[in-house]
Amino acid sequence: xxxxxxxxxxxxxxxxxxxxxxxxxxxxxxxYYLFWYKQPPSRQMILVIRQEAYKQQNATxxxxxxxxxxxxxxxxxxxxxSQLGDAAMYxxxxxxxxxxxxxxxxxxxxRLHILP
Amino acid sequence: xxxxxxxxKFRVLKxxxxxxxxxxxxxxxxxxYWYRQDPGMGLRLIxxxxxxxxxxxxxxxxxxxxxxxxxxxxxxxxxxxxxSQTSVYFCxxxxxxxxxxxxxxxxxxxxxx
Numbered sequence: 001x002x003x004x005x006x007x008x009x010x011x012x013x014x015x016x017x018x019x020x021x022x023x024x025x026x027x028x029x030x031x032y033y034l035f036w037y038k039q040p041p042s043r044q045m046i047l048v049i050r051q052e053a054y055k056q057q058n059a060t061x062x063x064x065x066x067x068x069x070x071x072x073x074x075x076x077x078x079x080x081x082s083q084l085g086d087a088a089m090y091x092x093x094x095x096x097x098x099x100x101x102x103x104x105x106x107x108x109x110x111r112l113h114i115l116p
Numbered sequence: 117x118x119x120x121x122x123x124x125k126f127r128v129l130k131x132x133x134x135x136x137x138x139x140x141x142x143x144x145x146x147x148x149y150w151y152r153q154d155p156g157m158g159l160r161l162i163x164x165x166x167x168x169x170x171x172x173x174x175x176x177x178x179x180x181x182x183x184x185x186x187x188x189x190x191x192x193x194x195x196x197x198x199x200s201q202t203s204v205y206f207c208x209x210x211x212x213x214x215x216x217x218x219x220x221x222x223x224x225x226x227x228x229x
Contacts (some may be wrong), residue, residue, distance in 0.1 A: 045220035
């Protein structure tokens with residue numbers, strides 16, 4: 001069974017600085033999807049970025065980018081120019097491309113604090 | 117589009133009471149899911165549905181039942197609530213095509229005393 005591990009329960013970063021959140025996963029599959037979700041205090045889960053495993057190029061969305069290392073099964077999220085609105089819980093998630101049920105496996109999350 | 121909506125947003129139950137949480141989506145999604153979120157545990161899948169009239173068990177199904185009588189609605193029932201079911205419940209939906217992310221509702225905070 002696939003697993004997703006986020007080893008940093010909490011992190012802090014100074015406003016305007018860069019921070020990297022770690023995520024590793026375990027799978028025997030070669031084709032899959034990886035996601036980072038953000039959950040601010042409002043509780044709403046928001047998709048931040050998505051990566052297809054068959055794409056070697058790292059996904060980027062404005063200030064958010066990933067470092068996808070398929071061989072190492074690592075999928076870290078880099079937030080550049082951190083803003084106060086980035087303070088949230090961040091979840092890494094895995095989805096198999098082989099399962100037809102579309103289930104997503106979530107890590108336990110990293111709480112990110114932004115220091116003004 | 118309203119996206120994914122959940123009713124109610126908050127609820128307090130006494131042990132042994134029953135209730136139903138309603139999830140509705142207006143995006144014509146085939147797949148719908150119920151998760152629970154507990155501190156330090158992330159999101160855990162309770163039940164899910166891959167289409168109208170179908171349901172399946174997730175990681176933590178015990179104590180819950182679900183129904184998907186209409187494509188746009190997915191109901192989560194607690195027949196006899198227990199304090200261990202105190203949690204925040206999220207509904208999500210997604211397209212049937214591979215690779216699409218799940219869209220989440222705003223959550224329901226349930227407290228069982």
